[in-house]
Amino acid sequence: MPEGRPSVPMAIQRDVLVEAGHRCAIPTCRQVPTELAHIDPWSKVQEHTFANIIALCPTCHSRYDQGQIDRQSMLQYKANLSVLNHRYGDLERRLLELFAAEPKTAVIQLPGGFGIMLSYLIQDALLVPVDMGGNRGYIMGMPAAECFGLTEKGREFVTRWAQARPVD
Numbered sequence: 346m347p348e349g350r351p352s353v354p355m356a357i358q359r360d361v362l363v364e365a366g367h368r369c370a371i372p373t374c375r376q377v378p379t380e381l382a383h384i385d386p387w388s389k390v391q392e393h394t395f396a397n398i399i400a401l402c403p404t405c406h407s408r409y410d411q412g413q414i415d416r417q418s419m420l421q422y423k424a425n426l427s428v429l430n431h432r433y434g435d436l437e438r439r440l441l442e443l444f445a446a447e448p449k450t451a452v453i454q455l456p457g458g459f460g461i462m463l464s465y466l467i468q469d470a471l472l473v474p475v476d477m478g479g480n481r482g483y484i485m486g487m488p489a490a491e492c493f494g495l496t497e498k499g500r501e502f503v504t505r506w507a508q509a510r511p512v513d
């Protein structure tokens with residue numbers, strides 16, 4: 346680290362970590378701990394800005410510094426984080442992460458009543474309630490468990506996100 350380089354201001358550190366949910370911003374990684382990485386290197390920009398800093402785990406940070414992940418992909422990961430954070434809730438983002446990390450998983454079972462927390466994914470037709478058949482039982486008039494399946498559009502969305510392509 347060159348002498349005289351100021352540390353990243355606390356407000357930017359916090360915003361960058363919150364943006365990535367305190368996990369590596371690479372959707373197929375999502376490991377902890379995280380480090381702050383400059384998308385355009387400090388040596389070139391000589392400033393700390395929210396737009397140019399992203400949270401990465403040490404492994405992905407090294408891969409980026411060694412050129413194994415390109416700048417365009419990193420910019421897109423950053424842009425996609427913003428879209429996901431503004432459009433979907435915490436449970437929805439976790440489900441998208443799970444589907445991104447496990448491409449063979451297309452249906453997930455959740456406790457009954459969780460549908461409301463997935464309503465934006467359902468509205469956007471990325472996710473649909475799935476009737477898996479059988480008697481699942483009811484608790485106070487609500488199904489004990491419900492299943493949700495990733496649609497074709499949902500799989501495309503998750504794949505685009507995982508591959509650092511625009512999700513919009």
Ligand SMILES: [Zn+2]
Pocket residue numbers: 369370371374375376401402403404405406
């Ligand atoms: Zn990582």
